[in-house]
Amino acid sequence: METLDGYLxxxxxxxxxxxxxxxxxxxxxxxxxxxxxxxxxxxxxSIERTSRQRGDENVNLALLTDGLRSEREQGIxxxxxxxxxxxxxxxxxxxxxxxxxxxxxxxxxxxxTANLAIILVDARKGxxxxxxxxxxxxxxxxxxxxxxxxxxxDLVDYAQERFEEIVAAFKAFATRLQIxxxxxxxxxxxxxxxxxxxxxxxxxxxxxxxxxxxxxxxIGPDSNHVDARFPVQWVIRPHSREHHDYRGYAGRVHGGxxxxxxxxxxxxxxxxxxxxxxxxxxxxxxxxxxPMSVVIRLEDDIDVSRGxxxxxxxxQPRVEQExxxxxxxxxxxxxxxxxxxxLLRHTTRSVRALVREVRYKxxxxxxxxxxxxxxxxxxxxxxxxxxxxxxxxxxxxRRNRLTGGFVLVDEGTNRTVGAGMIR
Amino acid sequence: MTQSYQLSHLxxxxxxxxxxLRETAAQFERPCILFSGGKDSIVVARLAQxxxxxxxxxxxxxxxxxxxxxxxxxxxxxxxxGDLGAQLQVALVQDSIDRGRVVEEKGxxxxxxxxxxxxxxxxxxxxxxxxxxxxxxxxxxxxxxxERFFSHRDEFGQWDPKNQxxxxxNLFNGRKQTGxxxxxxxxxxxxxxxxxxxxxxxxxxxxxxxxxHEREVxxxxxxxxxxxxxxxxxxxxxxxxxxxxxxTVGDATCTGAVESxxxxxxxxxxxxxxxxxxxxxxxxxxxxxxxxxEDRKRQGYF
Numbered sequence: 124m125e126t127l128d129g130y131l132x133x134x135x136x137x138x139x140x141x142x143x144x145x146x147x148x149x150x151x152x153x154x155x156x157x158x159x160x161x162x163x164x165x166x167x168x169s170i171e172r173t174s175r176q177r178g179d180e181n182v183n184l185a186l187l188t189d190g191l192r193s194e195r196e197q198g199i200x201x202x203x204x205x206x207x208x209x210x211x212x213x214x215x216x217x218x219x220x221x222x223x224x225x226x227x228x229x230x231x232x233x234x235x236t237a238n239l240a241i242i243l244v245d246a247r248k249g250x251x252x253x254x255x256x257x258x259x260x261x262x263x264x265x266x267x268x269x270x271x272x273x274x275x276x277d278l279v280d281y282a283q284e285r286f287e288e289i290v291a292a293f294k295a296f297a298t299r300l301q302i303x304x305x306x307x308x309x310x311x312x313x314x315x316x317x318x319x320x321x322x323x324x325x326x327x328x329x330x331x332x333x334x335x336x337x338x339x340x341x342i343g344p345d346s347n348h349v350d351a352r353f354p355v356q357w358v359i360r361p362h363s364r365e366h367h368d369y370r371g372y373a374g375r376v377h378g379g380x381x382x383x384x385x386x387x388x389x390x391x392x393x394x395x396x397x398x399x400x401x402x403x404x405x406x407x408x409x410x411x412x413x414p415m416s417v418v419i420r421l422e423d424d425i426d427v428s429r430g431x432x433x434x435x436x437x438x439q440p441r442v443e444q445e446x447x448x449x450x451x452x453x454x455x456x457x458x459x460x461x462x463x464x465x466l467l468r469h470t471t472r473s474v475r476a477l478v479r480e481v482r483y484k485x486x487x488x489x490x491x492x493x494x495x496x497x498x499x500x501x502x503x504x505x506x507x508x509x510x511x512x513x514x515x516x517x518x519x520x521r522r523n524r525l526t527g528g529f530v531l532v533d534e535g536t537n538r539t540v541g542a543g544m545i546r
Numbered sequence: 547m548t549q550s551y552q553l554s555h556l557x558x559x560x561x562x563x564x565x566x567l568r569e570t571a572a573q574f575e576r577p578c579i580l581f582s583g584g585k586d587s588i589v590v591a592r593l594a595q596x597x598x599x600x601x602x603x604x605x606x607x608x609x610x611x612x613x614x615x616x617x618x619x620x621x622x623x624x625x626x627x628g629d630l631g632a633q634l635q636v637a638l639v640q641d642s643i644d645r646g647r648v649v650e651e652k653g654x655x656x657x658x659x660x661x662x663x664x665x666x667x668x669x670x671x672x673x674x675x676x677x678x679x680x681x682x683x684x685x686x687x688x689x690x691x692x693e694r695f696f697s698h699r700d701e702f703g704q705w706d707p708k709n710q711x712x713x714x715x716n717l718f719n720g721r722k723q724t725g726x727x728x729x730x731x732x733x734x735x736x737x738x739x740x741x742x743x744x745x746x747x748x749x750x751x752x753x754x755x756x757x758x759h760e761r762e763v764x765x766x767x768x769x770x771x772x773x774x775x776x777x778x779x780x781x782x783x784x785x786x787x788x789x790x791x792x793x794t795v796g797d798a799t800c801t802g803a804v805e806s807x808x809x810x811x812x813x814x815x816x817x818x819x820x821x822x823x824x825x826x827x828x829x830x831x832x833x834x835x836x837x838x839x840e841d842r843k844r845q846g847y848f
Contacts, residue, residue: 135555202710204691205684207737214555216735228712235714348551357568361601369600375565375716380551404596412551416564416597429572453712468717471572528715537721539711 133209136342139218139237139266141230141257146243147274151312152206152219155334158319161208203233212338222253227487227502228453230257231542234264235528238342241270241333246279246309250292252488258293259487262300263449263504263544265524268340270306272333276325277311283327299490301521306340308333347523348412351379351387352440353433354470354516354526359418371402371418372427377470377525378518379435381411381419388436389427390516395436396423413525430472432516440516440526448543449520450507452499454533459499459507459541467511469529475512476531482506499541507543520544556744563590563732564597565716566695570677570730571597571604573720577677577730580666581607581627581634583619584795585752586681588626589741590732592750594679595630605679607632610666612639612658614776614798622753637669654778657799667703670727677720679730685737695734701725742818746811758791758809769802793818 142148155161206217218233220226222243234240240261244254254271261269271293279285286309297305308317309328316322319334331339356374381387385398399420401408411417419433427433434440452459459478467476484497484505499505520527527545532538553561567590570577579594581587594603607627627634639658642648647668648661670678684691694710696718711719720728733741745752762773762785771777773785776799790803791814808814 132554134552135558202692203712205735206691207685207735209737209739214737214740232712232714356565357572357598359598359601363600366600373568373597375561377716404599414558414561415553416561416568418599466721468719470716471569525715528717530712530714530717530719532719532721537719537723538709539719542712542714 133212133214134342135214135216136239136337136340137216137218137237138239138241138337139220139230139233139261140241140243141220141233141260142222142243146222146245147312148219148222148243151241151243151272151274151310151318152217154312154315154318156206156208158315159208159210159334203229210334210338215337222257224253224256224487225502227256227260227504228451228542230260231264231451231504234260234266235524235542237264237266239268239270239337239340240266241272243272243274244289244293246273246275246285246289249289250296254293255296255489256487258297258300258302259485259490262302265301265520265544267303268306268342269302269304270308270333270336272312273307273309274312276309276316277314281309281316281322281324283325286328304340306330306336308336347378348380349378350438350440350518350523350526351381351385351433351435352377352518352523352526353381353419354472355427355429355431355433356471357429358427369420370424371420372433373416373418374471375416376411376413378413378523379438381417381433382409383407386436387421387433388439389421389425390432390434390439391442391514392426392431394423394425396421396425398422430470432470434516440518442514442516444511444514446509446511446515446517446543446545448507448509448529448545449504450499450541450543451504452501452541454538454540455501456536458501458503461498464534465531465540466534467509467515467529467531469515469517470526472513472515474515477510477512478507478531479510480508482508506546509543517545519546521546556740556747559733559736559740560593560596560744562735563593566718566730566732567594567597567603567605567679569718570679570720570732573718574677574728576606576673576675577604577679578606578608578635578670578673578675579603579679580681581609581623582681582796583609583623583626583753584681585741585745585756586683586733588750588752589736589744590679590681591626591630591632592748593732602631606673606675607634608669608673608675608678609634609636610639610662610669611636612662612797614658614774616753616755616772616774616795616798618753618755619795622751626751635669635673637665639665641665642668654780656778657797659797659800662797663703670703675727676722677728677730679732681733682731683733683736683738683741684731693731693734695731696720697729697731698722699727699729703727705729739815739818742811742815746815753795755792755795756814758789758806758813760787760789761803762786763788763790763803770804772798772801772803774798 204219208215220229220233242257273289290307310317317332321332353374355372359371359373361369383398383400388395399422401411402418461478464477483492483494518526529543530539531541533540639661642665648664763770764783791806792803808817
């Protein structure tokens with residue numbers, strides 16, 4: 124069956140959307156799901172019923188993405204919600220996050236696993252503080268593809284001049300960021316213009332519809348295929364008669380390529396050996412690359428445990444106890460306190476860490492740096508210096524998102540209180 | 547193909563699920579896998595088999611048994627887990643009733659579905675399990691769209707949406723106080739379609755209930771329910787023989803069937819692709835109210 128074969132080989136695009144209550148984000152997601160037939164009759168009936176009860180004029184597509192009752196009652200979204208839809212070309216995972224400044228931590232969380240970000244602008248308002256904030260977060264979290272959707276074009280008479288003004292303003296701002304590719308699409312999520320199909324209302328627009336772009340944008344290998352990194356997650360020792368001396372290191376490749384016969388170094392011990400085999404349940408694998416989960420067996424019997432990293436002798440991560448990072452604070456309870464100890468989680472390692480200093484805080488609306496005696500409160504982003512009790516095996520976040528990202532955990536409450544991107 | 551360094555979406559989802567299961571084994575002392583014999587828990591079991599191969603999965607399989615089963619499900623469970631070499635532990639809702647922990651519902655809509663929560667929480671406590679892996683997916687229901695891979699439960703087994711930890715990159719935080727536990731969902735990012743496609747690709751056996759067969763059913767409030775010894779018929783209800791299949795396999799009293807001629811996996815997938823009702827649309831337990839799932843989740847349901 125052709126359709127099945129095609130489906131089994133589809134690729135996956137993870138994108139994030141940020142926006143506030145009134146810029147049409149929920150309507151846009153509802154529209155994408157509705158027009159790709161992801162929404163079922165029972166869901167549609169349910170939102171039709173609710174729309175009628177609320178006295179909405181049209182079926183309120185935004186209701187599709189409202190999650191918990193507590194949120195529905197207050198008419199807000201308070202967390203990252205994940206949505207799924209597929210077209211014959213691609214499967215999509217949306218990390219849907221609210222856009223208000225008090226939800227910066229949610230945007231950071233949603234962006235951490237995304238390859239692409241959709242940023243919504245209200246055509247009447249143009250580029251505002253919030254647009255800058257969303258773009259900064261996309262850049263900070265190293266999302267390489269940004270789509271700026273200029274929404275509500277119907278409310279500005281589908282005017283080309285207005286669209287171009289906004290494009291120019293955004294391009295001027297974006298020169299201060301590091302985003303590889305920016306695409307601009309004029310849309311009306313409410314009426315469906317340029318969402319799935321090209322709109323007859325904007326003949327001057329010659330680019331693709333939003334969905335066409337999402338289906339066809341080339342997302343290169345998300346991860347780094349140069350620097351071989353394999354954090355050991357779990358040691359497999361069957362202790363069975365047939366696998367008596369078996370010892371395999373299970374984990375997920377975080378960068379580079381691993382093959383049988385490769386010379387490798389195990390960190391932090393620094394022992395070198397060769398890869399005997401790379402295996403999966405199905406049998407040996409010729410080569411393993413990110414994000415494959417595999418088992419690596421080594422030629423020599425050396426002591427390797429969870430938290431160690433297998434790399435190549437000529438290309439090693441930094442092995443250090445000091446790190447300099449951009450950091451977002453998540454906790455509403457108390458600010459990040461220099462001098463305080465936290466538990467730091469990085470790859471499969473968990474070490475105690477001391478935050479020595481907050482160097483500056485970024486005003487995420489203007490990108491202005493505040494230096495001096497600053498502290499990071501809920502949703503603040505700044506640059507910090509951390510010392511760890513044991514060495515970390517890391518790369519800069521710019522080079523590798525998986526070996527450059529970490530979180531801090533409060534040892535008292537066990538909560539994840541912040542996330543950092545190593546410089 | 548090996549030079550492109552791109553994985554298909556199914557390979558990415560599989561790799562993510564295996565990563566989550568290994569992380570569960572590493573971060574918890576006594577993790578278990580909740581196994582119902584339904585397709586999602588079958589896929590979780592398959593991922594567990596792959597994650598720890600050639601060792602056996604270092605997790606106990608726990609079945610919360612309402613006693614209201616389709617006999618096929620139990621036969622299937624024993625055969626499937628036997629082939630896996632897995633440890634099975636069964637927690638019976640009947641035991642919770644006998645011990646007075648819960649009271650059986652009465653009337654024609656009586657179901658043991660809600661009672662399972664107590665049996666489950668008791669079994670986790672008695673077994674000192676600190677993590678319970680389940681097959682729930684975020685696409686199933688609105689209340690699940692915000693669920694974490696590692697979902698924290700307090701000492702009463704309850705889920706508090708405000709107390710969940712942000713999950714960035716590949717970093718999962720399973721730290722907890724004594725008495726608290728985690729629910730772990732390796733299939734979070736899978737859709738119903740992905741599960742079916744994976745079962746097809748991997749040639750995983752599933753219970754015959756998922757394929758079209760003839761059976762005695764009644765139609766109640768638009769849902770086709772199988773006539774079993776556990777179902778109390780209302781006076782006006784008449785049984786009829788129809789060709790049906792099940793989209794989910796749960797408690798026999800509240801799992802709805804759909805009319806279908808799909809007797810092969812390929813046909814089931816075609817049907818899923820063109821379906822206009824969600825798979826939970828046939829579940830009487832979800833129909834009880836708009837926020838039924840959110841409420842049950844808060845109390846500690848699967």
